[in-house]
Amino acid sequence: MTDTPADRLARQMAFLVEADRLKEIFRQTLNSQSRRQENDAEHSWALCLFVMTLAEHANAPVDVLRVLKMLLIHDLVEIDAGDTFAYDTSRMADQHEREARAADRIFGLLPEDQAHEFRALWDEFEAKTTPEARFASAVDRMQPMLLNCLTEGAAWRKHGITRERILERNAHIAEGSRRLWEYASTMVEQAVAAGHVPAK
Template identity: 50%
Template sequence: MEPTNLLRQIEFIKEVDKLKYILRKTKLLNSDRNENDAEHSWHLSLMAIVLADHANAPINLLKVIKMLLIHDIVEIDAGDTFIYDTQKNHVNTEEERKAARRIFGLLPDDQANDLIAIWEEFEEGQTDEAKFARAMDRLEPLLQNTSNNGGTWNEFGVNYEKVYTKKQVIKQGSERIWQYAEQLINDSVERGILKK
């Protein structure tokens, strides 16, 4: 490998350190501190390792972990869009694609192309790996909000219907985890921390 490749890789590593400064709306479990994107990505990756046996189909776990570690890197440029945002849709935007090209483009071409493809696969959500990775991405905030007595649901006036609709993505990656998540949602209504 050329020395210039190493320098490009080091530049990428320095750039993605910025992920630690991107704050999410959701707070850490049992905490009043907002989670940052780096913490979120690490937690999802560990969740995938622990919960992989519950995937609906056999998955390439390394690919899932790669997806989870890089899926929010674009937020360094594009910022974090709250999943329940009423002004900006939480979808793969041109702004995010531009960010992916810039940030992953710091790497040598073969690595850049590989990570962009994995990022796109996650965003499209069609493969078994992407479905499971997206299930983890939707499960973690549910765990956080239920541990924080409604957390961002109450803070931003998010109701049962919105939560239930957004969290159904979990079912595509894991029916078993969806059953657990659905019960958490229903229990949250009964506890009065999620309004119908």
């Protein structure tokens, strides 16, 4: 049965109200000026700005609008699943399962066609098999690295994260953009040299 226009709008508004909760999900990275924890909505905005600014550095030409759509929705699942710190290996064990359940619920609030589109974009981001998903993933990893460098390695130091772990965890940035990975690697080496992150 097809939704009436009023039903469709009601479902879309319910989704948008739910999505507003993303502002309350806080990450380990700190904002560069206030030094308070960044929230997921701020992170998503920053990623979109990264894409608009840096898309020319993707390894392959990308559909920028598709990348932006992916990045605007990819962390909505954290409303239910919470933010999983990039170096928390125990929480990563069931991360995809928790987030997939959240994707079912949150995208399921939308009218069927939009629910299908948003879930397909989320699945594409997770699979990282398209140039768009690989570039989206690259900026998703690079942005918190930049914040850590701008805050003297605050989150890295808090959790005892070493240069080796940072480089290992983020190396797949190169799959989306070799140029961004070179830049990010240089940032990390500068952080090590400044004493903001241990080499080992």
